[in-house]
Amino acid sequence: MPDMTHGWETAPAEAESPSWARRARAGCALAPFAGVPEVADTHVRLPLDTGDTAVTRRTAKALTRT
Template sequence: MTSGLERALAEASSPSWTQRVRAGRDLASFADVPEAAEALVGLLLDAEDTAVTRQTAKALARVGTVAAIRLIALAVAEADDNRADWLQAGVHDALVGPDGAPDIAAACGKLARDPEEAVRRGAADISVWTGDTRC
């Protein structure tokens, strides 16, 4: 593992919300790495601070890969209504940011055929958030 990935994985379990936010941003580009994916889902569902949830969702949405959006979908499927609102806010932040986000709807379209029902359900919710109801 690279030292940056190792540092971010360590920060993901920090008691400091600011370090967990940084970990979410730093780990987003590693969404396809199993250790990072596990940590990212934990950050998306962070029980301590909604800023961690929102910023991690934003970072993953900006990455926009199927692997990144899949993690948001998994979190959406597990989240209570309050946490889902913060996940939605993070996705929205990425969509309206100065650089926008990759085609999240295209990733959701691929996830609509995921073998895991929770992923399909979460991807459908994300599609609605983006204004694309094809999924």
């Protein structure tokens, strides 16, 4: 299991960014923390991103690697 004290704290804020690149980066950064309740909503939202398919694709790919 990933170190729960490092890595995911700033990514949820990035997931709210208007920038598709930041949202995609947040999805990839959060993937290893799929079991952390604080990021569960973000894990559901990013793969369904309506703003850009790159966010959906990159987040889904990162989640399947974990």
